[in-house]
Amino acid sequence: MNRNPHVAVVGATGAVGVEMIKTLEKRNFPVGKLTLLASARSAGKKLKFRGETISVQELTKNSFNGIDVALFSAGGSISKEFAPLAARSNCVVVDNSSAFRMDDTVPLVVPEINAADVKHHSGIIANPNCTTAITLMALYPLHQAFGVTRIFASSYQAVSGTGAKAIEELERQVNEIVSGKPVTKEVYPHQIAFNVLPHVDSFLPDGYTKEEMKMQNEGRKIMHHPNFRASVTCVRVPVYRAHSVAVSAEFENPISVEAAREVLKKAPGLDVIDDPANKAYPLPLHTAEVYNCAVGRIRKDCAMDNGLCFWVSGDQLLKGAALNAVQIAEELVRSN
C-alpha cells in the first residue's frame, strides 16, 4: 500500500461516514487524497477535510480507479455490490457492514485484538459489529489472562447505531411529547423516546436477533476462540450516542477482582472507571465522542465460579465503527 494512500469514504454523508472523515483528520492518517462517495441523492454535498472542501461524488462501478483504500459504511447491499468491484481494482476495502464479516476469506479485525489478521486479506477486511467490538475491548484482555468460556450480556444501545435518521426520530419524538403533540414513528416500529425496545436488527427463527448472535459469531472469529459462547439480549435505549453492555463472564481459570482490574488497566484502548464510592462508572453520556472504551462495575459474579461481572461503554460510531475502520487502515499502511 502507498504510504500516502488515496482514500475513499463510501457513505460519506452518513452518521459513520462523517465520523470516518473526522477520524482520518484527527489521527493524522497519511491521506494522499480523499474521495468522498455516496448515493446520487447525496452527490454534490460539500464536506470539510483538513480545511479543504470536498464535493461528494456519486458511487459508481468506476469510482475505485486509483483508490488505494476504501472505507465503506453505506449498508450491506452497497457493500455486497461495490466492495468486490473495488477489490478487483486493487483497492483494499475496510467494510463496516455485516456483509462479509463471517466470510472465511475476509479478516474480521479489532486492531487491539487481532491486528495480525489484517495481512491475510484478499481485498476486503471487515469491521465488526459495534456492540461486539465494544464488549471485546474489555473481554479479550480478560480472555488472554483467564480464558473466557462464555458470557451472558445485555446491551443498552444508542439510537445513532441505527443512523442519522434515528437520531432525528428521537429528537422529533421528544419535541412532540414536550409540546403535547402525537408521537410519530418512521424508523423504529415503536416509540423510542422514554421507552426501551428489546429489538435490534431482525429476528432469527430461534428467537434471537441477528444483532444478538453477532457477539458469539464475530467474537469467536476475532478472538480465534471457536468454543466461545455468548447469550445476549440487545436493547435499544433513548440515548443519542455510545452503547453500553452489562456482562457476566465465565472463565476457565480462577479470577479475582484485583487481578482482573490489573489486566484491564493495561489493556489498550480501554479506560477503567470504577470507583463506586465516588459514583464513578462508565456512562454513555461521558463515553460519547471518546476513542477509548470504558469499563467499570467490576465485581465477582455471585452466580458462577470463576465469574466476573463488568459494565462497558463505548462510542459505537467510533470504536464500534469509524475509529476501528481507520485503525485497520493504519495497520494496512504500517504493514507495508
Added chain:
Amino acid sequence: MNRNPHVAVVGATGAVGVEMIKTLEKRNFPVGKLTLLASARSAGKKLKFRGETISVQELTKNSFNGIDVALFSAGGSISKEFAPLAARSNCVVVDNSSAFRMDDTVPLVVPEINAADVKHHSGIIANPNCTTAITLMALYPLHQAFGVTRIFASSYQAVSGTGAKAIEELERQVNEIVSGKPVTKEVYPHQIAFNVLPHVDSFLPDGYTKEEMKMQNEGRKIMHHPNFRASVTCVRVPVYRAHSVAVSAEFENPISVEAAREVLKKAPGLDVIDDPANKAYPLPLHTAEVYNCAVGRIRKDCAMDNGLCFWVSGDQLLKGAALNAVQIAEELVRSN
C-alpha cells in the same frame, strides 16, 4: 381482620401512595374507612377516594389507633420507626420498604407465588423489591415446572421507581436540553435524560448494589428456594414508568420454548407478548399503568444447557409496589 377494614395509607402523597389509593378503589377493596397519613409537610393536602375528599393527616405515634391494616410506602426509616408501633396497636402493616423484608419473622409475599405465607405474620408483612417482584412473576411459574438454579439478569428501571422527584428530574432535564439550557441535577448523581446509569440503590463492599442483591436474597425467600442464585446488573434508564428485565435462566430440568410458553400462558398476573414476526414484545411504555406483567423474547439460551432467555416488563408502581401491597391486604381479608 375486619371484613370492611379501616385502612391507612402511610406516605399517601408519594408516587406509590397515590397508586395505592387508586388501586384500593379500582379493585373494590372493601375499605370500611380510609385514613391518609404523611409527613407534616404534606398534612392538609386533599386526595380523592371513591368521589370523597380526604385530608392527609400527619403521621404520629397515635395514628394507628383503630386502624386494621396500614399500607406503608414512606421509606425505610419511617417504616422502621412506625411499623412496629402500628403492629402493637393490632394494625397489620404491609410495608413497601426494604426495612423488614429479610427479617425471619416477617413474611415477604408476592400473592401469586406465596400467598400462604401471609398467615404467618406477626403484625408486619413485607412487599418485595419492584424489580424482583416483576422478574419472579415470569420466573416462578418456570421454576415450578423446571426448577430454576440461577439467573443472569440486567434491568432497565424507570425513574418513577425513585419517586415523584425523579419523574420531575427527567422532565426538567429534557426541557433544559430541548431549550438549550444547562442540565441541572438534584436526584441522580448524573444526568438521566438521554443517558443510562448502572447504579440503583447504594453500593455494597463487594461491588454489587443493594438493589442487585435483592433479586437473590428476596427471590430465595419468596420462592422458598435457599439455593437460588442471581447475578444482576441494575440500570436506571430514561423511561418514566415500568421496569424491564432481560433474564438468562438455568433450570435443573430440560426446558423447551414451547413448554415454557405453555407454562407462562397459564401463569396468573402475566401476559405473554411474544410475536417477533409482528414486532410484538413487552415494552415499558405499554406495560405502564397495567396490572399484569408481560413476558416475551422467549428463546433457548444459547450459552447454557437447560437455559431459557426472556424479557419481562411490569409497572413497578403497581405490581412492583401498590398493586402487590393491596393484593396482600386482600389475602388478609380473605384469610379471615
